[in-house]
Amino acid sequence: MNAAAAIEVEGLVTHYGSRLILDGVDFRVAQGEIMVIMGGSGSGKSTLLRHLLGLHAPTSGSIRLLGKDITRASADEMHELRTNMGVSFQGGALLSSMTVAENVMLPLREHTRLDEQTMNIVARMKLEVVNLGGFGDLRPSQLSGGMIKRAALARAIVMDPKLLFFDEPSAGLDPVVAAELDELIIKLRDSMQMTIVVVTHELDSAFKIADRITVLDRGRILLSGTVDEVRRSTNERVQDLLNRRPREEEIDADEYLRRLTGG
Amino acid sequence: MAETPRSGIAQNLERIGRACVDLLEEFGYYFALILESLFWLALGRSRRQPVRLSAAAQQMVEVGIDGLPIVFILSFAIGVMLAIQGIHTLKQFGAETQVVLGIALSVTREFGPLITGILVAGRSGSALAARIGTMNVNQEIDALRVMGINPVRYLVSPVMVAMVVMLPLVTLFSDLAALLGGAVFCNLELGLSYAAYWDQSTSFITTDDILQGLSKSVVFGVIIALVGVTNGFMVSGGAEGVGKSTTRAVVLAISYIVLADMAFTYFLNK
Ligand SMILES: Nc1ncnc2c1ncn2[C@@H]1O[C@H](COP(=O)(O)OP(=O)(O)OP(=O)(O)O)[C@@H](O)[C@H]1O
Numbered sequence: 001m002n003a004a005a006a007i008e009v010e011g012l013v014t015h016y017g018s019r020l021i022l023d024g025v026d027f028r029v030a031q032g033e034i035m036v037i038m039g040g041s042g043s044g045k046s047t048l049l050r051h052l053l054g055l056h057a058p059t060s061g062s063i064r065l066l067g068k069d070i071t072r073a074s075a076d077e078m079h080e081l082r083t084n085m086g087v088s089f090q091g092g093a094l095l096s097s098m099t100v101a102e103n104v105m106l107p108l109r110e111h112t113r114l115d116e117q118t119m120n121i122v123a124r125m126k127l128e129v130v131n132l133g134g135f136g137d138l139r140p141s142q143l144s145g146g147m148i149k150r151a152a153l154a155r156a157i158v159m160d161p162k163l164l165f166f167d168e169p170s171a172g173l174d175p176v177v178a179a180e181l182d183e184l185i186i187k188l189r190d191s192m193q194m195t196i197v198v199v200t201h202e203l204d205s206a207f208k209i210a211d212r213i214t215v216l217d218r219g220r221i222l223l224s225g226t227v228d229e230v231r232r233s234t235n236e237r238v239q240d241l242l243n244r245r246p247r248e249e250e251i252d253a254d255e256y257l258r259r260l261t262g263g
Numbered sequence: 264m265a266e267t268p269r270s271g272i273a274q275n276l277e278r279i280g281r282a283c284v285d286l287l288e289e290f291g292y293y294f295a296l297i298l299e300s301l302f303w304l305a306l307g308r309s310r311r312q313p314v315r316l317s318a319a320a321q322q323m324v325e326v327g328i329d330g331l332p333i334v335f336i337l338s339f340a341i342g343v344m345l346a347i348q349g350i351h352t353l354k355q356f357g358a359e360t361q362v363v364l365g366i367a368l369s370v371t372r373e374f375g376p377l378i379t380g381i382l383v384a385g386r387s388g389s390a391l392a393a394r395i396g397t398m399n400v401n402q403e404i405d406a407l408r409v410m411g412i413n414p415v416r417y418l419v420s421p422v423m424v425a426m427v428v429m430l431p432l433v434t435l436f437s438d439l440a441a442l443l444g445g446a447v448f449c450n451l452e453l454g455l456s457y458a459a460y461w462d463q464s465t466s467f468i469t470t471d472d473i474l475q476g477l478s479k480s481v482v483f484g485v486i487i488a489l490v491g492v493t494n495g496f497m498v499s500g501g502a503e504g505v506g507k508s509t510t511r512a513v514v515l516a517i518s519y520i521v522l523a524d525m526a527f528t529y530f531l532n533k
C-alpha cells in the first residue's frame with residue numbers, strides 16, 4: 001500500500017467508566033479506500049467509530065485523520081477537520097425539527113457562504129443522488145427507515161467530504177434498497193475519491209463494497225486485510241462470523257458461577 | 264443496613280458528601296455553560312460560527328408570546344387575591360383604601376417575576392429539557408457535533424438570549440395583568456374608580472421597584488435555561504429517561520427560582 005493514509009489509529013485504548021472496551025486497536029485506512037469494520041455484537045465497532053469521529057476522548061493512543069491527531073487537536077483544528085468529514089449514523093440522526101431538505105442544507109448553511117438559491121440546488125442534487133428527489137419537504141418522521149438512512153447519507157455528503165463514515169448502512173433494509181446503498185457507496189468512492197469507513201453486520205454487503213475488512217472481537221483487532229485474506233483466514237472466530245456459526249466458547253465453570261451469583 | 268452504628272453514620276456522611284459533590288459538579292456545569300454560551304454570543308461571529316438570531320427569535324415566540332394568555336389569567340387571579348387579602352387585613356385597622364399600595368408593591372417586586380418565572384419554567388423549561396433530551400437520545404446532538412456545529416452555540420445560546428430578553432417583558436405584562444386584577448376587585452368591593460387606582464399605583468411604584476422585579480426575572484430566565492438545557496444534555500436511557508429529566512428540570516428550576524428569589528429579596532432589601 002503506497003497511498004497516503006487517511007486514517008491512522010495507533011494503540012487505541014478506551015473505557016466506558018471503568019470498563020475496558022477497546023484494547024490496543026491499530027488501524028489504518030488508505031486514501032480512497034473503502035474499509036469495512038465487522039465483528040460480533042458488542043465487540044466495540046460503534047465505539048471505535050465514535051472515537052474516529054472525535055466524540056469521546058480515548059484513554060490512550062492516537063487517532064490521525066488526514067494527518068491530524070484528533071486527540072491533540074485544538075477546537076479550531078477539529079472544526080476545520082469536521083468540515084471535511086461526513087457521517088451517517090445508524091439511526092439517521094436527522095434533526096426532527098427540520099424538513100429533510102433543511103437537514104441536508106444544514107452543513108452548507110453553517111459552513112459556507114452560498115446563497116439560499118444555490119444551497120437549495122445543492123441539497124436537491126444530493127437528494128437526487130440518494131434517490132430521494134421530491135421528498136425534501138417531508139419531515140424525518142414522515143420517512144421510512146430506508147429513506148431516513150438515505151437522507152442521512154445525503155446530508156453526510158453534502159459538503160463533498162474527504163472522509164465518510166457510515167454506521168450500519170443496510171441493517172433493517174430490504175435487499176434491493178440495501179444493494180442500491182452499496183452501489184452508491186462504491187460510486188461515491190469512485191467518482192469523488194472519498195475515503196469511506198463502513199460498520200456493518202451484513203456479510204454480502206461487506207464483501208461487495210470492501211477494499212479491506214477489519215474484524216473486531218471483544219475490543220481487539222482480530223484481522224485486518226483484503227476481502228480474500230479475510231475469506232481465507234484460518235482464525236476460528238473469523239470463520240464463525242463468516243459462516244454464521246454459533247460461538248463455541250469454553251465456559252469457565254468458576255467464572256460462570258461467579259457471574260450467576262453476582263459475587 | 265445491618266451493620267454497626269459507626270458504619271451507619273459513616274455511610275450517611277458518605278452519602279451526604281457525595282450529594283454535595285454532585286451538587287457542586289452540577290453548579291460547575293451551569294457556570295461553564297453560561298461562560299460558553301456567552302463566548303459564542305460574543306465571538307461566534309468573528310469565528311464564522313455565529314449564534315443564529317432566527318433561532319433566538321423562534322425561542323422568544325415560544326417562551327414569551329405563546330405563554331401570554333396563561334400568564335394573563337394567573338397574574339390577574341393573583342391580583343384579585345392580593346386585593347381580597349389586603350382588604351380583609353386592612354379592614355381591621357379601617358385602612359382598606361391603603362390596599363392599592365400593598366398590591367402595587369407586592370406585584371412589581373415579588374409576584375410578577377415569581378409567577379412569570381414559575382410559569383415559564385413549567386412551560387418552556389420542560390419543553391427545553393424534552394427537546395434537547397430527545398435530540399440527545401436520537402443522536403442528533405452527536406450529529407451536530409460531527410458536522411462541526413457546536414451544540415452550545417446552536418442550541419443553548421439562542422435559548423439564553425430568548426430567556427434573558429423575554430422574561431422581563433413577560434414580567435412587565437404580568438405586573439400589568441395583576442394590577443388590573445387588583446383594580447377590578449377594588450372597583451367592585453370599594454367602589455374605587457380605575458383612574459384613581461391607576462393614579463395611586465403609579466404614584467407609589469418607583470423605578471426601583473420595577474427594576475428589582477425585572478432584574479429578578481433575568482436571573483430566573485437564566486436559571487430556567489440552564490436547568491432545562493442541562494437536564495436535556497444529561498438524558499440517558501431512551502424515552503423514559505427523557506420523561507424523568509423533563510420532570511426533574513421543572514422541579515429543579517422552580518425550586519431554584521424560589522430559593523434565588525428569597526436570597527435576592529433578602530439582599531436587595533437589607
Ligand atoms: N454509552 C455506553 N456506556 C457504557 N457502555 C457502553 C456504552 N456504549 C457501548 N457500551 C459498551 O461497549 C461495548 C461495545 O459496544 P459497541 O456499541 O461499540 O458494540 P458494537 O460492536 O457496535 O455492537 P453492535 O454490533 O451490537 O452495534 C459493549 O459491551 C457495550 O456494553
Ligand SMILES: [Mg+2]
Nearest residue numbers: 042045046047
Ligand atoms: Mg453498533
